[in-house]
Amino acid sequence: MESSGLLVTCCSFAAFRGMHWGLQLLLPSGPADRDNWKWRNICVSLVHSLLTGAGALLGLALHPHMVADPIHGHPPWALVLVAVSVGYFLADGTDMLWNQTLDQAWELLCHHLMVVSCLSTAILSGHYVGFSVVSLLLELNSACLHIRKLLLLSHQAPSLAFSMASWASLATLAPFRLLPLGWMSLWLIQQHHRVPTALVVLGGIGLLTVGVMSIILGVRILISDVLRSRPCPSTSGPKETRGTRICCDGEPVNRDTPTLSIKN
Template sequence: MAPSGLLVTGASFAAFRGLHWGLQLLPTPGSAAEDRWKWRNTCVSLVHSLLTGAGALLGLSLYPQMSVDPIHGHPPWALVLVAVSVGYFLADGTDLFWNQTLGQAWELLCHHVVVVSCLSTAVLSGHYVGFSVVSLLLELNSTFLHLRRLLLLSRQAPSLAFSVTSWATLATLALFRLVPLGWMSLWLFQQRHQIPLALVILGGTGLATVGVMSINLGVHILVSDVLRSQPCPPILGNKETRGTRTDCDGESITRDDSTLSLKD
């Protein structure tokens, strides 16, 4: 299984790097012109999330054996889906490395290293593919995270589209991020005596890392998009501009959480 998995991973890496380069030839919306790279990077991430998130949900619906036997029970195409995701994270890590400083990107780069290490185990061994496919359900939430970020970059906050996206982000975060993470953590704990210790440590580290980042992200979105967006009594002299608003204490809040972006 390893040679074919590595071939798919390499092809995926090349395809996503090509998409990064191809988007440079397309015009960027004027409202996002201040940060063209971030716009392109988020668009590529959105393509990956749509592809792998929908693939994981459809695959688990058609082949529930993957959740019953996450180690051995999987169809051949499931390994392809996981390998495609590994290629994406390698391509995105390369893009981050070349376009941001280490201080800006270290958190995401550490996240990518952990995710690639975990998913690569399935690609190289041909085992734990079902477990990896379950983890790709998180990409359904990432789809809305990327849409939300594109709206922020486009200065579309506050707006109805942004509000709907924020609520969809929180809903899918609970359903397709926290629930799968909880299931995977419980399964790993129950099977800890039947799995090599190195894999238990690797899987546990990955789940803990993504879990903490997911909770922090959920709290941030809840506070910035929901709690602080409650209507306030008008204050004389306070003016709001598009992309900026004022909270009930008179503090100016800029809607740009561009440094807080989770890619799973």
């Protein structure tokens, strides 16, 4: 179990690094052009989110015993799915270190380090695989966030596609991010006597951090994409200038420059 999980992790790392290099041939970027690198990085992240998020949802639907017994109950392919995700986070961390300074990337690197630490426990021990698969449901919401970010980089805000991506990000926030985080937190509290103390502390810190970040993320998208973009009634007042619109609360919003930059 341990050797096969490590092998899949290494293959996954190589595959996602290969995607980065392949996209670099299609979208080369110079030192002053960071958008192309962001495009490549987010496209690879989108592939990972769609693959692991859909795999986790389908797997939990076909094998609900992974929820009933998240420590021991899992089919063999579930470990492969977790290992693929670990390989991606290692590849993405490498890509960030290669293309960004430590000051620019330290927050996401800390996030990746925590995720790899938690998921690697399942790979090395062969336990907690079901618990790890539940955590991969968050990638379904992340896929919507990646699409939204790609539209921002394409200067497609505002547009129908961007509005749909924003609403999809908000609609999937509760069922595929907050609900799994809540279930994992409750399970960890109830079953703390069955889990080593070090894992309880590591998992608790990770769940709390991601939960707070998720709520802040949802609020920021709601304010930026929904509340500030609502149509204003036609009343007498200051005239709009090109690229700027005055919202109902009187706050000018620049529509040429996206206000929120998110990579989850």
